[in-house]
Amino acid sequence: MPGYEAAEPRLRCVLPFEATSEEVPLLRRAAVAQLDQWGMACAADEAELLVAELATNVIKHVGEGTSATLILERRDARLRVEVHDKSHAVPVLKAASCDEECGRGLHLLAALAADWGTVLTAAGKAVWCEITLDQGSACRRVERAAQTLETYQGASGPTLLAGAERTAGLEEAAIELIADLLHWSTARGHDPDDILDQAQMHYEAEGVAAW
Incomplete structure (x- = not known):
């Protein structure tokens, strides 16, 4: 799984991946390893769940084997987790009584993240969320x-x-x-x-x- 990391002043890591069920655990481990290298192990548990959810959403709603990209970025006191794919379909947060196919999985993002949203891009869209870093x-x-x-x-x-x-x-x-x-x-x-x-x-x- 190739990746590119930019140095300070901005901590940023870009990880292209194929949206498959076999790739999701590898992507989670790569994200945790990157946060450990950045000294942000305190955010690893939440980030791992969010990475898995975002990647799984691509599989479910865009298609198995879709090319996508995970971006991890430190922004001041927050960690931004962002997944880009080639679909322009924007996910919608619906009632919790809905099943996962109509967007119930987004409730996990809303519960764990300090903020989240979707941005349309020239190639498709990016779904992002931010975690407030523990300042202990x-x-x-x-x-x-x-x-x-x-x-x-x-x-x-x-x-x-x-x-x-x-x-x-x-x-x-x-x-x-x-x-x-x-x-x-x-x-x-x-x-x-x-x-x-x-x-x-x-x-x-x-x-x-x-x-």
């Missing part, structure tokens, strides 16, 4: 760490990795960054063990408690 301290720390690692890794040269290779690269960057910080603290007369102990105390007091 743990999520802020994870997101800040991910952004720091992206910058730190990029300082050693351009990186074009994706998926598992990219995750492994960020893990290696984390180890290198910690090692550099220990060298920095030693050069200034600090005990690196004390630095690690204090970091561990902060992690246990704030990070674990917040999760």
Whole structure:
């Protein structure tokens, strides 16, 4: 499943896919992996459900095997989940008593998303929804760490990795960054063990408690 990711200032990922029942689980996992790389694991559960619902709607209402595109985008304090397809038919939110064929599935979008809607495009339409990102301290720390690692890794040269290779690269960057910080603290007369102990105390007091 090919994808393209743009760097800051806007976090954006584009994932073309074929609307089939076999592809939906792969698309869900790809979305969760991308959010994890961005440090937005706190939004993964809701995003996974919304991605599955939007992709399934394409299968039901546009057609099995239809070419479509999932876009994930960070917009300020929200995550936007957007699916483009080639149909101009606009979904309508109807009474909850309706069956799924007349739009009952859209009630899930309305219940989970902070906002949602449909935009007609030259090629068809886009159905989008937005999730309000958890601003808890743990999520802020994870997101800040991910952004720091992206910058730190990029300082050693351009990186074009994706998926598992990219995750492994960020893990290696984390180890290198910690090692550099220990060298920095030693050069200034600090005990690196004390630095690690204090970091561990902060992690246990704030990070674990917040999760």
